[in-house]
Amino acid sequence: MTDNPLLRPSHLPYGLPDFAAVREEHIVPAFEQGAAEHLAEIAAIVADPDPPTFDNTIAALERSGQTLNRVETVALHTLAASDATDGIQQIERELAPRSAGHRDAVFLDRGLWQRIKQVATDDPEESQLLEHYRTDFVKAGADLDDEQQERLRAINAELAELASDFGQNLVRASADSALVTDDPADLHGLGEERIAALEQDGRYVLPLLNTSVQPALAQLTDRATREKLYRLSTERAPENLAIAARTAELRAEHAGLLGYTDHAAYKVADQTAKTVEAVEERLGRLVEPARRNVEREAAALAEQAGHEIEPWDWAYYAEQVRKERYDFDEEALRPYLELDRVIEQGVLHAAHLLYGITFTERTDLHGYHPDVRVWEVFDTDGTGLGLYLLDPYARPTKEGGAWMHNLVAQSFLLDDRPVVVNNLNVTKPASGPTLLTWDEVETAFHEFGHALHGLLSAVRFPLVEGTSVPRDFVEYPSQVNEVWATDPEVLAGYARHHESGEPVPAELVSALERANRFNQGFSTFEYLAAALLDWSWHRLAPGEKIEDPATFEARALERAGVAHPLVSPRYRSTYFLHIFAGDYSAGYYSYVWSEVLDADSVEWLREHGGLRRENGDRFREKVLAVGGSVDPMGAVRDFLGREPRLEPLLARRGLEA
Structure with missing residues (x-):
């Protein structure tokens, strides 16, 4: 196809893919040509008669595969997640195993591996990249014999198919399991504007987000409706249980082939945690304090309700306790949290104050869907840094949750500047302004923390740009960025009434801060339950079979001490997209692991004056700009000037002794 836009670099600014074309x-066809080009480039590296050097082997690898990367970024990483039409889903099913097979063809190339092993360099950034390649090749099976490699290829292909099926099942199930009612009275508590936004052809459709506890449970006054919504949420996609079990078995076999006791050990070996014992020790320290908090909170909720509560009652009565004990009504806050203002005067403005960068909306540039907005980002001296895209709204063709990914990764080697996307899943109103919950505001700041990690990256090589850091480190910068949501200067800019423009009342902000300390037991416990569920699936021994996945899940929660009649894991196995169709397998622990660094860094920032350019410049230089080009824990120590501490996290979550 001579007119195929995926076969050539985009003509748009910063290489933004020309989605319209x-x-x-x-x-x-572009995938096939890109894969062939990449293999030819690999063959040329292997056939080079000169002795292996960093430039003719490692840097050459970094320059290779650009067409294929462009195709996979557009099709498998963007459209399949954010605008998955029936046609795109069929393409993903076809290409996912082929993509895995191509990766194997590269990482199991014995000639290429022999060259990599001979490369030497004294340059620190080159040394870090070389170590990345050596680790990746070993973990991909480069040292296995032919028979073992053949089995590894088969496992990887099947895992790719299973991940695709899991994700597509979940998109379909989340739409099919939406709460549907003919009577708007069932939705009482959501507010007239929100209920009107849910109307579709005379019926009212409340879509599911990708968590166990749906946000609407905090507002719905009808208990039967709450129960129905909760059950729809936690019982969706039952067909994914068999996929989860098969995935876990294959991952265990894969780990065994490479000499690991289980998939968890395989995954943490090159993370900052290093060992399964380290992860289990930290998670274990949090379970009992969190359980104690849950029991105290449950007693308070039962007292508020005047009866024993059920899981679908928790969010509702937690909101009632916030109103009564802390004088805080989340619905009273929503009129002050209009989406555009939160983004422009909150999220982006905080980044300007902290890092000096500026944003100009580019209405002449477009994303993959009409809802996507595009900004050009400029550095302090006015030079262009890259592009920032925001896709805020939920839709049936989009995965649940929120995330960031690169459309173009920063690299001095390739002269590429970053193009990054944030996806949220906010309900789009039928008309009028989009008013956010406080949780959605925090999510917007969190995801933009990932975007900053990509936008402010300043490294030579694409493999170690920005967010290309260990999984249990990548959440650290994004969690730090959440602190600016409540900074007085930032809050004063964005928290204004969408009609009058009046600033949010100080007493409402104070009530929010007090109320946020309540329900931390629940928040911590539901997270730990999900993290330990992930861990249990991936401590499976090679050859071990799961006969009954539902029983396996129940027993895993019991063994870990996180089974509770009132608190479901944040994600049950059937909709745990992070671990069964994403990169977080045996890695969901990383949120709390990173939060240790986050809580300590936030305390450091407050001790040094908070929202100051000097602090932003330091965080940018020491953490964001270096990406994966240095040891990540060394970067944290460099920023803090000392070793990180656990105590600030315990205090934040109310888990002190």
């Missing part, structure tokens, strides 16, 4: 029929 991409048609579904372009994708598979």
Whole structure:
């Protein structure tokens, strides 16, 4: 296809993919040509008669595969997650195993591996990248014999198919399991504007987000409706249980082939945690304090309700306790949290104050869907840094949750500047302004923390740009960025009434801060339950079979001490997208692992004056700019000027002794 836009670099600023020109029929031919080009580039590296050097081997690898990367970024990483039409889903099913097979063809190339092993360099950034490649090749099976490699290829292909099926099942199930009612009275508590936004052809459809506890449970006054919504949420996609079990078995076999006791040991070996014992020790320290907090909170909720509560009652009565004990009504806050203002005068403005960067909306540039907005980002001296895209709204073709990913990764080697996307899942109103919950505001700041990690990256090589850091470190900068949501200067800019423009009352902000300390037991416990569930699936021994996945899940929660009749894991196995169709397998622990660094860094920032350019410049230089080009824990120590401490996290979550 001579007119295939995926076969050439984009002509748009910063290499933004020309989504308007991409048609579904372009994708598979472009993938095939891109894969062939990449293999030819690899063959040329292997056939080079000169002795292996960093430039003719490692840097050459970094320059290779650009066409294939462009295709996979557009099709598998963007459209399949954010605008998955039936055609795109079919393409993903076809390409996912082929993509895995191509990766194996590269990482199991014995000639290439022999060259990599001979490369030497004294340059620190080159040494870090070289170590990344050596670790990746070993963990991919480069040292296995032919028979073992053949089995590894088969496992990887099947895992890719299973991940694709899991994700597509979940997108479908989340839409099919939406709460549907003919009577708007069932939705009482959501507010007239919100209920009107849910109307579709005379019926009212409340879509599911990808967590156990749906946000609407805090507002719905009808208990039967709450129960129905909760059950729809926690019982969706039962067909994914079999996929989860098969995935866990294959991952265990994969780990065994590479000499690891289980998949968890395989995954943490090159993370900052290093060992399964370290992860289990830290998670274990949090379980009992969190359980004690849950029991105290449950007693308070039962007292508020005047009866024993059920899981679907928790969020509702937690909101009632906040109103009564802390004088805080979340619905009273929503009129002050209009989406555009939160983004422009909150999220982006905080980044300007902290890092000196500026943003100009580019209405002449477009994303993959009409809802996507595009900003050009400029550095302190006015030079262009890259592009920032925001896709805020939920839709049936989009995965649940919130995330960031690169459309173009920063690299001095390739002269590429970053193009990054944030996805949220906010309900789009039928008309009028989009008013956010406080949780959605914090999510917007969190995801933009990831975006900053990509936008402010300043490294030579694409493999170690920005967010290309260990999984149990990547959440650290994004969690730090959440602190600016409540900074008085930032809050004064964005928290204004969408009609009058009046600033949010100080007493409402104070009530929010007091109320946020309540329900920390629940928040911590539901997170720990999900993290330990993930861990249990991935401590499976090679060859071990799971006969009954539902029983396996129940027993895993019991053994870990996180089974509770009132608190479901944040994600049950059937909709745990992070671990069964994402990169977080045996890695969901990383949120609390990173939060140790986050809580300590936030305390450091407050001790040094908070929202000051000097602090932003230091965080940018020591953490954000270096990406994966240095040891991540060394970067934290460099920023803090000392070793990180656990105590600030315990205090934040109310888990002190």
